Amino acid sequence: MxxxxxxxxxxxxxxxxxxxxxxxxxxxxxxxxxxxxxxxxxxxxxxxxxxxxxxxxxxxxxxxxxxxxxxxxxxxxxxxxxxxxxxxxxxxxxxxxxxxxxxxxxxxxxxxxxxxxxxxxxxxxxxxxxxxxxxxxxxxxxxxxxxxxxxxxxxxxxxxxxxxxxxxxxxxxxxxxxxxxxxxxxxxxxxxxxLEEERELRAEAAAAQERARIARELHDVAAHDLSAIVVQAGAADRLVERDPAQARDALRAIRTQGRRTLTAMRQLVGIMRAGDTDVASLSTVDGLVTASRDLGMTVTVEVTGTVAPLSPAADIAAYRLVQEGLTNARQHAPGAAVSIAVVYRAAGVSVTVRNGRAEAPGTGGGGHGLVGMRERIRHCGGELRVGPADGGGWEIAARLPLARQESA
Incomplete structure (x- = not known):
């Protein structure tokens, strides 16, 4: 026929x-x-x-x-x-x-x-x-x-x-x-x-309700924990001269409370970003590469292995790692070539940003980007390594876990 x-x-x-x-x-x-x-x-x-x-x-x-x-x-x-x-x-x-x-x-x-x-x-x-x-x-x-x-x-x-x-x-x-x-x-x-339109509308409504709930939780976490930190900081201020040992205990409690608050807020914000169409993702680093090339940088990208999904937190962390690596190379090693390597393995994915020797003195000052990056990688269960690269230059590398696959 x-x-x-x-x-x-x-x-x-x-x-x-x-x-x-x-x-x-x-x-x-x-x-x-x-x-x-x-x-x-x-x-x-x-x-x-x-x-x-x-x-x-x-x-x-x-x-x-x-x-x-x-x-x-x-x-x-x-x-x-x-x-x-x-x-x-x-x-x-x-x-x-x-x-x-x-x-x-x-x-x-x-x-x-x-x-x-x-x-x-x-x-x-x-x-x-x-x-x-x-x-x-x-x-x-x-x-x-x-x-x-x-x-x-x-x-x-x-x-x-x-x-x-x-x-x-x-x-x-x-x-x-x-x-x-x-x-x-x-x-x-x-x-x-x-039915498909109704399903999409119900899904959007459910997502909006969930984001609103998470926003309320984020407000509750911030209001509760930050108020506790303020109280503990006031106590430490009163004890700093009279009882330094108790003041140090209060400061440690503030640090612990702050870390716990930061972790909770990151988790909630990460979930909220999952419903955003502009969410940072390892699959969208081409935009970073294009922008860097437009600024005159020489950037190459190589992806090996079978592409597998990451958890939302790990996916954002990988994107931020590439972003931080390109920013560091532009500030501290202007003119140096930059290579980005993404390797998928059964145990996880490795993301490496390596730049060569600088052709001119860097103009960027020190920052806290790598400190935040290390915390972000650790939070999602990964490992970060920063240091000199073989043959000269600088390297930022991370190993991140893949998303857990639910069994049928």
Whole structure:
């Protein structure tokens, strides 16, 4: 079936109406081809008078032409096909396949028109077909010469009516079934689309509610822990001269409380960022590389191994590591080439940012980026190494765990 459709497309049948035209043209050519075949089989003589053969050929061609028009104008095409069939019964000879257009057009009317209108149209066409057959028989016509009368000679009017009813009822029922199936499939597709939209809306609403809940938790954590830190700092200030040992204990408690607060806030903010379309991710470092190259830096990136997902915290940490490495190279080793290597292994992923020797003195001062980076890497269960690179230059490397895969 696919090969047949491709052949029709090459002939110009890129649309359903175009394919109908191609099919009608092919049938018409085959119908004309029966004339030389008849001459060959009858020693160069026509099987009937010339005007009969010519008229039968024209009617057969018009019957096929109805197929070409069936989608554009289904009712006129059906009426024309019925008129062609009845005209063919008046000939003393005709092509037996005349009437195919009636069957095809009846099917088309049932598939394209509303159900009630299609039933009425097919009933009227069947009645006209039956009456025309009865009249043609009375005038000496030959019903058996066309396909829609099923080779019946028209002896009994009741049989003509029954045959006409079957001629239009069979393709009509098939067409109505196809129309119902298409409508059902379209309704299912529309329903699936609506359900998908509703699912996305529910997911967005749930995500918004979750982010709002996390924001409230973030406020509670900050308000509670920071207020405790303020109280402990006040106590340490009062004890710093009177009891230095207790003051140091208070300062240690402040440090512990601060770290715990920082960890909790990072976890909550990381979860909130997971719903942001602009979240930092190892998969988006190309933007950092492009921006650095635009500033004149020479940056190369190499990714090896099978790419695997990281946890949200590790994914952000990897992105920040690359960002920090590029920033350090730009500030402390201007002009040096920078290489970024990402290696995926079963145990985790390694991210390394290495820059060569500086071509000019650096202009950047000391900062706290690496301190924050070390804390970020440690928080997500990774390891960070910072120091001189082999062959000169500087290197920042981290090993980060992959996301845990849930078992089925």
């Amino acid at each position: 696919t090969r047949w459709r491709r052949s029709l497309a090459r002939l110009g049948g890129h649309t359903p109406a175009g394919r109908d035209t191609v099919v009608a043209a092919v049938l018409a050519v085959l119908g004309l081809g029966r004339i030389p075949l008849a001459l060959l089989l009858n020693d160069g003589r026509l099987p009937s008078a010339g005007w009969v053969v010519a008229t039968a050929t024209v009617l057969s061609t018009l019957d096929f032409a109805a197929i070409a028009l069936r989608r554009r104008t289904p009712l006129p095409a059906l009426g024309g096909a019925v008129a062609v069939v009845l005209a063919a019964t008046a000939l003393p000879a005709a092509y037996w396949l005349t009437g195919i257009g009636v069957v095809v057009c009846a099917y088309t009317v049932a598939t394209l028109l509303p159900r009630g209108q299609a039933v009425v149209a097919l009933s009227v066409a069947a009645a006209a077909h039956a009456v025309g057959g009865i009249v043609s028989t009375a005038l000496g016509g030959h019903l058996h010469l066309v396909a829609t009368f099923w080779a019946y000679d028209g002896g009994a009017p009741a049989s003509v009516v029954l045959i006409s009813a079957g001629t239009f009822a069979l393709p009509g029922l098939v067409g109505l079934y196809v129309q119902t199936t298409r409508a059902y499939a379209a309704e299912l597709a529309a329903r699936v689309g609506r």
